[in-house]
Amino acid sequence: MLEAEVKSILRRQMFLQRKTMSLEVVTAGSRTICKQLLSWPVFQQAKTVMGYLAMPGEPYLDDLLIHAIEAGKTVCVPLMGSVYGVMESAAITDLNEVVAGRLGVRMPDPSRARILDPSLIDLVLTPGVAFDDSGNRLGMGAGYYDRFLIRAPQALRAGISWSRQLVSEVPWAEHDILMQWVVTEDRIINCDKRLVWTQQ
Numbered sequence: 001m002l003e004a005e006v007k008s009i010l011r012r013q014m015f016l017q018r019k020t021m022s023l024e025v026v027t028a029g030s031r032t033i034c035k036q037l038l039s040w041p042v043f044q045q046a047k048t049v050m051g052y053l054a055m056p057g058e059p060y061l062d063d064l065l066i067h068a069i070e071a072g073k074t075v076c077v078p079l080m081g082s083v084y085g086v087m088e089s090a091a092i093t094d095l096n097e098v099v100a101g102r103l104g105v106r107m108p109d110p111s112r113a114r115i116l117d118p119s120l121i122d123l124v125l126t127p128g129v130a131f132d133d134s135g136n137r138l139g140m141g142a143g144y145y146d147r148f149l150i151r152a153p154q155a156l157r158a159g160i161s162w163s164r165q166l167v168s169e170v171p172w173a174e175h176d177i178l179m180q181w182v183v184t185e186d187r188i189i190n191c192d193k194r195l196v197w198t199q200q
């Protein structure tokens, strides 16, 4: 079976699993994940953080992003344009300004959005449908993050995942970009033991 087919079967299965989580479980789990991130030195030291605006079933980072903006960090989120699979990061200063976007994802108001150069990002909090502890990530299947992350090679990459979305092995392809950490409600997995966070 082709890697793309294996991915697509796993994606459907894990996406359905995520979709059936109750709002209570999602809310409580999101709070725990945000707490983990707040006490994580890598997050604390990042000055420019790319987060995401959660879709139903994903860990919600809204409270964390608000907190980060108030703490003086530069916060940006994906801004999908008209080309499928291609996105930019847009700085956001007020979560009340987000609008309903494409593909069921909230996004910053494009008429006011300030595109941020990917080379300025310190840390990308990356959503996904499944992860493994080597840092492989399975996304929504459009390649948005793989195409974006190669433009931000300096950024540290953390997958944000429910622990139930961890699998023994995510099928991978050449273009896939590895996560260096996966943050769940239970733990923060260091996918690359050689990687040490050094303060700049």
Ligand SMILES: Nc1nc2c(c(=O)[nH]1)N(C=O)[C@@H](CNc1ccc(C(=O)N[C@@H](CCC(=O)O)C(=O)O)cc1)CN2
Residues within 6 Å of the ligand: 052, 053, 054, 055, 058, 078, 080, 087, 102, 103, 104, 105, 127, 128, 139, 140, 141, 142, 143, 144, 145
């Ligand atoms: N919160 C969040 N933002 C993100 C991503 C993500 O995974 N999570 N993305 C990660 O790449 C990009 C958006 N990628 C997407 C790719 C495909 C579909 C999609 O197929 N949506 C279906 C509806 C799915 C459903 O709810 O059943 C559709 O609109 O038909 C959605 C987002 C950028 N922003």
Ligand SMILES: Nc1ncnc2c1ncn2[C@@H]1O[C@H](COP(=O)(O)OP(=O)(O)OP(=O)(O)O)[C@@H](O)[C@H]1O
Residues within 6 Å of the ligand: 007, 085, 137, 138, 139, 140, 141, 142, 143, 144, 145, 146, 147, 150, 175, 176
């Ligand atoms: N850097 C890239 N250059 C060209 N094509 C790419 C690149 N990254 C991904 N693709 C293509 O995009 C499609 C989706 O890729 P993949 O299954 O890895 O997406 P995903 O990581 O699950 O999605 P997303 O990032 O949107 O959540 C594939 O056909 C893949 O070949």
